[in-house]
Amino acid sequence: MDFATASMKSMAHRRLLTCSASSSRLVLHPPDLVQWVRREGGFVHPKLRIANQGSDGLGVSSLSEIPAGADLITLPSHIPLRLQHSDEPDERDSVLTQLSGKIPEELWIMRLGLRLLQERATVNSFWWPYISNLPETYSVPIFFSGEDMKNLQYIPLVYQVNKRCSFLLEFEKEVKTILETVETKHHPFGGQDVNASSLGWAMSAVSSRAFCLHGEVLSNGQKRDIHMLLPFIDMCNHSFQPNAKIVQEQEKGSSKMSVKVVAETQIAQNSPILLNYGCLSNDLFLLDYGFVIPSNPFDHVELKYDGILLDAAGIAAGLSSPSFSSPTQWQQEILCQLNLLGDGAITKVNLGGSGVIDGRLLAALRVLLASNKEIVQNLDLDTLMTLSQKAPLGISIEIAALRIIIALCVVALEHFPTKIMQDESILKGNISTCMQLAVQFRMQKKLMIIDVMRKLSHRIKILSKEKSAA
Numbered sequence: 117m118d119f120a121t122a123s124m125k126s127m128a129h130r131r132l133l134t135c136s137a138s139s140s141r142l143v144l145h146p147p148d149l150v151q152w153v154r155r156e157g158g159f160v161h162p163k164l165r166i167a168n169q170g171s172d173g174l175g176v177s178s179l180s181e182i183p184a185g186a187d188l189i190t191l192p193s194h195i196p197l198r199l200q201h202s203d204e205p206d207e208r209d210s211v212l213t214q215l216s217g218k219i220p221e222e223l224w225i226m227r228l229g230l231r232l233l234q235e236r237a238t239v240n241s242f243w244w245p246y247i248s249n250l251p252e253t254y255s256v257p258i259f260f261s262g263e264d265m266k267n268l269q270y271i272p273l274v275y276q277v278n279k280r281c282s283f284l285l286e287f288e289k290e291v292k293t294i295l296e297t298v299e300t301k302h303h304p305f306g307g308q309d310v311n312a313s314s315l316g317w318a319m320s321a322v323s324s325r326a327f328c329l330h331g332e333v334l335s336n337g338q339k340r341d342i343h344m345l346l347p348f349i350d351m352c353n354h355s356f357q358p359n360a361k362i363v364q365e366q367e368k369g370s371s372k373m374s375v376k377v378v379a380e381t382q383i384a385q386n387s388p389i390l391l392n393y394g395c396l397s398n399d400l401f402l403l404d405y406g407f408v409i410p411s412n413p414f415d416h417v418e419l420k421y422d423g424i425l426l427d428a429a430g431i432a433a434g435l436s437s438p439s440f441s442s443p444t445q446w447q448q449e450i451l452c453q454l455n456l457l458g459d460g461a462i463t464k465v466n467l468g469g470s471g472v473i474d475g476r477l478l479a480a481l482r483v484l485l486a487s488n489k490e491i492v493q494n495l496d497l498d499t500l501m502t503l504s505q506k507a508p509l510g511i512s513i514e515i516a517a518l519r520i521i522i523a524l525c526v527v528a529l530e531h532f533p534t535k536i537m538q539d540e541s542i543l544k545g546n547i548s549t550c551m552q553l554a555v556q557f558r559m560q561k562k563l564m565i566i567d568v569m570r571k572l573s574h575r576i577k578i579l580s581k582e583k584s585a586a
């Protein structure tokens with residue numbers, strides 16, 4: 117937390133971008149994006165328009181009904197903004213390539229961000245009608261104050277945000293050093309100063325808007341996936357129940373791909389056009405997109421698998437077992453197969469998400485509570501990891517394993533310094549957008565844990581009935 121606060125403070129000290137979610141754009145009266153796309157040979161369905169969609173910012177809506185299957189938007193291959201934009205790179209591109217080389221692969225968003233900044237700084241850039249329509253500010257946590265970072269109350273996300281902030285501050289220095297010796301005519305940003313603030317703006321613009329799609333068809337027929345920004349298409353907001361989807365088509369006589377949005381369902385009058393950004397947790401929605409989804413079925417909390425934690429949960433559930441911190445040899449072997457023990461073990465396990473609980477955690481508990489080695493060894497790992505109608509090692513072991521997971525949920529809940537009721541009352545107050553997001557984020561995590569506990573309790577009730585009926 118202290119490190120988070122320190123890096124946030126220094127970010128806040130330098131940044132020009134202020135932290136507010138607004139639909140205000142880079143320029144006051146940007147050029148008409150739809151007209152530009154059409155002029156460039158793209159297609160925008162005549163019934164579509166850009167409209168204000170409240171807290172979701174701007175979005176694309178339909179003026180009247182559109183049938184399922186209709187083409188909504190088509191972008192020819194020269195409209196998306198990608199890292200490599202020309203077959204004949206100039207000196208400015210070589211400096212950009214040098215800067216990109218300093219960015220770790222996992223932060224590809226910053227590589228594309230540099231490209232975006234380059235075009236933002238280019239007078240008469242082809243993409244200016246697009247860039248000028250981008251939001252001026254982003255509500256992603258790299259722009260949160262130290263206090264709002266604390267308000268998240270969730271270390272795994274704080275860690276990710278810190279990583280991005282530290283990178284931005286370090287990268288700012290590297291960029292300055294490299295650009296110091298570059299002549300103005302070769303300067304990728306037209307001689308303009310680039311700092312952590314402008315890099316943060318670019319990083320957020322890309323993380324909240326880029327898509328990973330087929331770049332072009334290679335000579336062997338394979339398609340190479342690349343990240344790109346899709347003008348106008350990226351005005352569509354997100355839903356887990358989308359009414360539209362992205363499809364790609366190879367352009368006639370070329371290896372290049374055009375990008376289309378097609379209506380998946382009938383679209384009613386005045387409805388937003390919604391795409392699914394992915395089955396992501398709220399950590400990723402907040403980190404990359406700056407919003408939190410209530411009752412997100414893909415949200416989860418991370419725990420570290422560890423015998424001492426299981427001991428504590430066992431005591432809380434009245435079910436202690438020596439195996440939790442000292443598993444027998446055969447139990448250890450299965451824990452190694454589950455990759456929870458041994459060299460290179462991944463001890464991060466989840467509560468929540470699409471499977472309700474992490475299959476590896478469930479399997480480990482079932483195994484640690486079992487005493488009959490032969491029965492366990494006769495089962496495959498998939499069966500051990502699946503929460504199904506049938507208790508694979510018998511009802512008593514199943515109930516005990518589920519009770520320990522409920523106790524782990526209680527431990528996880530206790531890690532949050534505030535209660536849900538307190539969060540609810542904070543949200544009713546007059547608070548900043550960033551604080552609102554932070555409090556919503558932690559409250560959704562707690563509601564999700566309670567939902568897991570409810571589901572597991574329900575399962576225990578069914579199993580107990582089966583047991584007493586037997």
Ligand SMILES: C[S@@+](CC[C@H](N)C(=O)[O-])C[C@H]1O[C@@H](n2cnc3c(N)ncnc32)[C@H](O)[C@@H]1O
Nearest residue numbers: 172173174324325350351352353354405406407
């Ligand atoms: C690809 S852009 C969509 C266009 C954007 N609304 C705008 O004003 O430019 C993604 C951003 O839209 C907003 N957004 C999209 N779907 C949302 C949703 N379901 N709830 C809240 N905000 C959403 C978030 O700010 C997100 O970072």
